[in-house]
Amino acid sequence: MSASRARFAAAFDPVRWFLYVDLIAVLIAIMLPWSTTAVGTLGFVWLLASIPLLPTLDVKHVVRLLASPACRWLIAIFVLALVGTLWADSPWRDRLQGISPVARLLLIPILFYHFERSKRGMWVFLGFFVSCALLMVLSWIVLLAPELKLAATASDGVPVKNYIDQSQEFSLCMVGVLSFVVAFWREGRHMAGVACAALALAFFLNMAFVASARGALLYLPVMLALFAFLYLDRRTFALLVVGLAVIATAVWFSSPYLRTRIAAIPIEYREYELNIPASTGRRLEYWQKSLRYFSASPIFGNGTGSIRTLFERDAVGQRGLAAEVTRNPHNQTLNVAVQWGLLGVVLLYAMWLSHLMLFRGVGMASWIGLLVVAQNIASSMLNSHLFDFHEGWMYVLGVGVAGGMKLAERRSRVVAEATDST
Numbered sequence: 001m002s003a004s005r006a007r008f009a010a011a012f013d014p015v016r017w018f019l020y021v022d023l024i025a026v027l028i029a030i031m032l033p034w035s036t037t038a039v040g041t042l043g044f045v046w047l048l049a050s051i052p053l054l055p056t057l058d059v060k061h062v063v064r065l066l067a068s069p070a071c072r073w074l075i076a077i078f079v080l081a082l083v084g085t086l087w088a089d090s091p092w093r094d095r096l097q098g099i100s101p102v103a104r105l106l107l108i109p110i111l112f113y114h115f116e117r118s119k120r121g122m123w124v125f126l127g128f129f130v131s132c133a134l135l136m137v138l139s140w141i142v143l144l145a146p147e148l149k150l151a152a153t154a155s156d157g158v159p160v161k162n163y164i165d166q167s168q169e170f171s172l173c174m175v176g177v178l179s180f181v182v183a184f185w186r187e188g189r190h191m192a193g194v195a196c197a198a199l200a201l202a203f204f205l206n207m208a209f210v211a212s213a214r215g216a217l218l219y220l221p222v223m224l225a226l227f228a229f230l231y232l233d234r235r236t237f238a239l240l241v242v243g244l245a246v247i248a249t250a251v252w253f254s255s256p257y258l259r260t261r262i263a264a265i266p267i268e269y270r271e272y273e274l275n276i277p278a279s280t281g282r283r284l285e286y287w288q289k290s291l292r293y294f295s296a297s298p299i300f301g302n303g304t305g306s307i308r309t310l311f312e313r314d315a316v317g318q319r320g321l322a323a324e325v326t327r328n329p330h331n332q333t334l335n336v337a338v339q340w341g342l343l344g345v346v347l348l349y350a351m352w353l354s355h356l357m358l359f360r361g362v363g364m365a366s367w368i369g370l371l372v373v374a375q376n377i378a379s380s381m382l383n384s385h386l387f388d389f390h391e392g393w394m395y396v397l398g399v400g401v402a403g404g405m406k407l408a409e410r411r412s413r414v415v416a417e418a419t420d421s422t
Contacts, residue, residue: 014056021049022120025111029128029397033135033169034150034160036389043107043393050114057113066109069354070403074105077347080340081304088303088339094327098305098339101387104396105351111400112407121405124397125176125368132173133199135159136206139166143210157210164383165390167213172375172394174203175223179367182231219378226374230367283330283382285321289314290334294341301341310338328388332380335387348386352377355399358406365405372398 024046031038065071081102085095115121142149143157155163177196184193207216228237293302293310302310308327315323329335336344352373359369376385376395385391 014053017049017052018118019120021046021053021114022118022123024049025114025397025401026120026123026127028393029124030131032128032390032393032397033131033166036161039393040389047107047110050110053114062113065113065407069350070358071109071112073347073351073354074108077344077351078102078106080344080347084301084304084340084344086303087300088306088309090303090306090309094305094308095303096305097327098307101389101392104392105386107396108400108403111396112404115401115404116407116411118404119408121401122364124401128397129173129177132169132203135166136170136203139206139210155211157206161390163211164213164215166211167207167216168375168379168385168391168394170203170207170212171216171220171223172371172398174200174207175220175227176368176371178227179231179364215379215382218381219375222374222378223371226370230362281321282324285324286326286329287331287334290329290331290338294334294337297341299341300343301337301339304339307335307338328384330383332384332386335384355403358403361406363406363409365402365409369399369402369406372402 024042028039028042028046031042066075078099081099085092085099088095088098115124138148138150138159139157142159146156149159151160157163158166177200180196181193181200184190184196289311290307293307296302305327307329308325311325311327315325329338333345333348336348340347355373356370359366359373372395376391379385379391383391386395
């Protein structure tokens with residue numbers, strides 16, 4: 001073998017190339033809290049970098065994976081979105097934009113297969129956690145020195161992007177790290193447990209005093225309830241409830257920011273009745289109209305990318321909230337229902353349920369995957385988070401990587417049982 005051919009073979013050695021692909025996935029996780037452009041670019045690079053690994057594919061296993069519930073329902077949603085372009089009465093630009101967020105879900109099976117074979121899935125989650133921790137520190141800094149912001153955000157204490165994305169990240173890290181607190185404490189590594197608890201508290205205090213989405217009041221209790229159910233006995237659960245009550249009371253009386261955010265809800269509702277645009281009023285207006293669009297075509301919906309066109313038609317001759325146009329009704333179920341009707345809603349919930357079922361059991365992969373899915377379901381009651389860029393990538397990356405790790409655990413267990421039986 002010539003020297004050049006040997007160098008070429010070494011460069012594309014599957015073991016080495018697996019490391020490259022894993023490192024790109026880690027970079028995506030690190031950049032996710034900071035930049036949408038970097039994430040989109042790195043996602044494309046990750047796909048290109050995976051091409052040299054195609055000769056290592058186990059085709060039969062890939063076919064079985066794609067036929068599994070965790071994959072087939074999201075593939076069905078994508079096929080429905082493609083076919084839904086045929087009956088949409090909207091510009092083709094809108095139809096193609098309607099396909100884009102659904103197409104992102106197709107990365108999940110690819111991530112399943114890759115991280116079923118890779119041993120570096122935790123690198124991805126560690127990269128995301130460290131990145132969010134750095135963002136949290138910077139969040140406190142820019143609260144005191146707004147001129148240090150990295151982008152022209154609308155909220156104090158939000159260095160990049162927006163407070164909704166930041167809350168989604170911080171709450172996931174806050175609840176996710178609690179499992180390490182329990183694990184370290186049970187192992188007698190009390191200092192490590194205290195350090196993890198301090199990090200969780202730091203994320204919580206940032207959300208309470210600096211910036212947070214009101215949707216966190218919906219999904220945080222769900223995530224904490226999952227933690228209590230999976231990790232705590234009755235006595236510890238009771239102590240946790242008392243501790244949270246004390247902390248919540250102290251935060252309520254010491255955080256003008258939190259009180260202002262909550263007090264704004266009834267004010268915004270009264271403004272909605274007066275046809276004055278505000279966050280709460282916009283959602284109510286979007287939901288009301290979306291339900292009407294869904295009822296007009298309840299089985300197959302109005303077609304892919306039809307939401308903006310429907311709102312534009314309704315806005316003719318209107319004023320105030322009634323004249324607003326959007327392509328996002330701020331509710332995932334309604335987003336799907338308007339475009340693909342009851343059929344789309346059934347597929348959406350079948351996908352969510354299949355992913356919840358995938359993460360049954362114990363272990364870090366199960367815990368992280370379960371949290372990601374539960375948070376997405378709960379937050380999607382007030383937003384279209386499965387289709388939003390940032391939260392959509394959180395779902396794809398979290399479910400894809402954790403799902404691959406979970407599948408690897410299952411395969412190892414099957415192999416071990418087979419070995420024991422012989």
